[in-house]
Amino acid sequence: MSAIIVGEKLTKKYNRLVAVDSVDFSIEEGELFGFLGPNGAGKTTIMKMIYCFVYVTSGKLTVKGIDVMENPRKVKELLGVVPQEDNIDPDLTTYENLITYSRYYGIPKKVAQRRAGELLELFSLDMKNTTPVEHLSGGMKRRLILARGLINDPQVLILDEPTTGLDPQARHLVWQKLRELKRRGITILLTTHYMDEASYLCDRLVMIDHGEFIAEGAPGKLVSQIPGKMVVELQEIDEALFEKIEPIVGGNTYERYGDSVYIFTDQPKPIIEELSELNLPRVIERYTDLEDLFLKLTGRSLRE
Amino acid sequence: MINILFPNVSGRAFSVLLRHRDVFKKMLKTQLIPPFLDPLFYLLGMGYGLGAMIRDIEGYSYVEFIAPALVASAMMTAPSYECGIGGYVRLYYQKTWDAMIATPLSIEDVVTGEILYGISRALLQTTAILIVIVLFGLVKSPLAIFVPFVCVLGGAMFGSIALSYISRIPNINYIDYYFTLVMTPMFIFAGTFFPVTQLPEWAQKAAFFMPLYHVVLVTRSFVTGDIHPDLWQSIVWIIIVGAFFFGLSLRLIRSRVMH
Numbered sequence: 001m002s003a004i005i006v007g008e009k010l011t012k013k014y015n016r017l018v019a020v021d022s023v024d025f026s027i028e029e030g031e032l033f034g035f036l037g038p039n040g041a042g043k044t045t046i047m048k049m050i051y052c053f054v055y056v057t058s059g060k061l062t063v064k065g066i067d068v069m070e071n072p073r074k075v076k077e078l079l080g081v082v083p084q085e086d087n088i089d090p091d092l093t094t095y096e097n098l099i100t101y102s103r104y105y106g107i108p109k110k111v112a113q114r115r116a117g118e119l120l121e122l123f124s125l126d127m128k129n130t131t132p133v134e135h136l137s138g139g140m141k142r143r144l145i146l147a148r149g150l151i152n153d154p155q156v157l158i159l160d161e162p163t164t165g166l167d168p169q170a171r172h173l174v175w176q177k178l179r180e181l182k183r184r185g186i187t188i189l190l191t192t193h194y195m196d197e198a199s200y201l202c203d204r205l206v207m208i209d210h211g212e213f214i215a216e217g218a219p220g221k222l223v224s225q226i227p228g229k230m231v232v233e234l235q236e237i238d239e240a241l242f243e244k245i246e247p248i249v250g251g252n253t254y255e256r257y258g259d260s261v262y263i264f265t266d267q268p269k270p271i272i273e274e275l276s277e278l279n280l281p282r283v284i285e286r287y288t289d290l291e292d293l294f295l296k297l298t299g300r301s302l303r304e
Numbered sequence: 305m306i307n308i309l310f311p312n313v314s315g316r317a318f319s320v321l322l323r324h325r326d327v328f329k330k331m332l333k334t335q336l337i338p339p340f341l342d343p344l345f346y347l348l349g350m351g352y353g354l355g356a357m358i359r360d361i362e363g364y365s366y367v368e369f370i371a372p373a374l375v376a377s378a379m380m381t382a383p384s385y386e387c388g389i390g391g392y393v394r395l396y397y398q399k400t401w402d403a404m405i406a407t408p409l410s411i412e413d414v415v416t417g418e419i420l421y422g423i424s425r426a427l428l429q430t431t432a433i434l435i436v437i438v439l440f441g442l443v444k445s446p447l448a449i450f451v452p453f454v455c456v457l458g459g460a461m462f463g464s465i466a467l468s469y470i471s472r473i474p475n476i477n478y479i480d481y482y483f484t485l486v487m488t489p490m491f492i493f494a495g496t497f498f499p500v501t502q503l504p505e506w507a508q509k510a511a512f513f514m515p516l517y518h519v520v521l522v523t524r525s526f527v528t529g530d531i532h533p534d535l536w537q538s539i540v541w542i543i544i545v546g547a548f549f550f551g552l553s554l555r556l557i558r559s560r561v562m563h
Contacts, residue, residue: 014563051406053562073408073410076408077408087402088403091327091400104404104409106319106408152407
């Protein structure tokens with residue numbers, strides 16, 4: 001295994017706004033790597049710097065050793081890009097979109113036609129060959145953009161929020177395809193703010209907030225940073241109720257937010273038993289997940 | 305040298321042209337007839353109708369005088385529509401350019417492809433008009449075979465000017481200003497429907513700065529075979545100004561799209 005994408009002190013400033021603040025990362029070949037963060041955290045900016053859409057302000061960013069600022073054409077040849085917004089060509093059909101895109105890469109016609117056929121089949125769009133893209137559903141458009149991102153047989157696939165706005169079926173289809181692509185050895189980078197997506201897919205991930213990395217590692221390892229394997233979540237807790245609860249939960253790590261109390265513990269059973277006497281309106285017991293860590297690190301206040 | 309004037313332009317620009325060609329093919333039904341009808345109406349209405357009441361200009365009947373101007377005007381309007389309105393739609397609304405530059409295409413390739421398409425549309429349009437005026441016996445000289453070359457230069461110039469303009473507008477409504485304040489005055493005053501010598505002296509001097517004035521002058525020389533003494537000067541003017549705006553459009557569009 002060797003590093004395929006490396007960022008060193010990578011920084012992006014828009015005028016005075018620091019979107020990405022001197023981050024370091026190294027993505028291994030064949031890895032599925034995630035960038036997690038709230039809206040405006042700098043995830044998309046990092047993606048855009050990698051696919052040479054946005055200039056690097058300072059620091060260094062290389063793909064396969066090629067500097068993105070020095071030779072963007074070479075870098076872009078290696079990449080497949082699935083951007084956040086739907087920018088498929090609305091003037092063309094599904095099939096034409098792939099063929100037209102292949103010409104931008106200079107792919108020979110025969111190869112392009114074969115690949116376009118295979119990709120449309122892979123993403124279950126082969127029935128929609130001649131459909132003008134404006135008649136495709138949201139999920140189909142998303143799949144077409146994914147197919148388009150693979151037309152040049154890329155070494156690295158960059159996905160900026162690939163499943164945002166998709167229904168559960170479409171989401172799982174995309175996940176399946178991504179795992180399949182990973183098995184084929186393609187390095188995959190994705191951004192998301194869905195924690196389940198990140199823990200389900202990623203080998204490794206970084207959490208970003210305000211342009212800085214606040215945590216990084218394998219999803220499982222990251223979750224284990226939280227004290228306690230389980231969470232007991234109590235809802236609809238007012239001040240009066242909280243006073244009764246406090247002596248019971250006091251010994252554990254807990255957090256209050258709005259009308260909820262979150263108790264982090266390895267032993268939820270005794271706590272729940274003790275609480276049962278209070279007849280609380282809603283008590284939920286679950287495993288801790290990335291979201292707990294994420295909210296712990298970034299706070300619960302709304303972004304944007 | 306070329307690299308400094310026109311940075312990051314490559315042969316990949318032709319893949320953008322091919323994209324536009326494919327889209328154009330779909331619109332063929334609606335795009336094929338108007339180029340013939342438009343000049344026909346102008347010829348019949350203004351040339352023969354209005355022209356019947358107008359005395360000869362520089363030895364030509366009125367319809368003979370305006371026929372080459374119709375050809376020349378198409379070199380301006382076709383790229384202005386394609387690169388101006390079409391370009392803005394692809395830049396701002398459809399994000400087609402964003403998708404293109406995620407591939408090995410540079411933004412300069414994309415801009416160049418747009419200009420190539422503007423030239424192509426101008427060629428189609430002027431060819432249609434040439435056919436019409438040939439049928440009316442209004443082409444007086446075999447030199448008219450050089451008109452397509454004028455069209456390539458003129459089309460590139462007007463495409464580049466339109467792209468430079470849209471690179472700086474905040475929304476699509478500003479294109480109206482371009483049509484009203486840039487194109488319409490040229491269409492009327494650049495020696496198209498009457499000779500610039502009819503204008504007051506200061507305006508005659510100002511006409512020299514109108515791109516269409518030179519395109520009309522060159523086109524008229526080739527269509528009538530009556531070589532204007534300023535022919536070479538005008539050709540050089542078109543090349544220099546065209547190259548200037550081509551280089552400018554590359555830089556302005558880059559600074560609009562990439563940050």
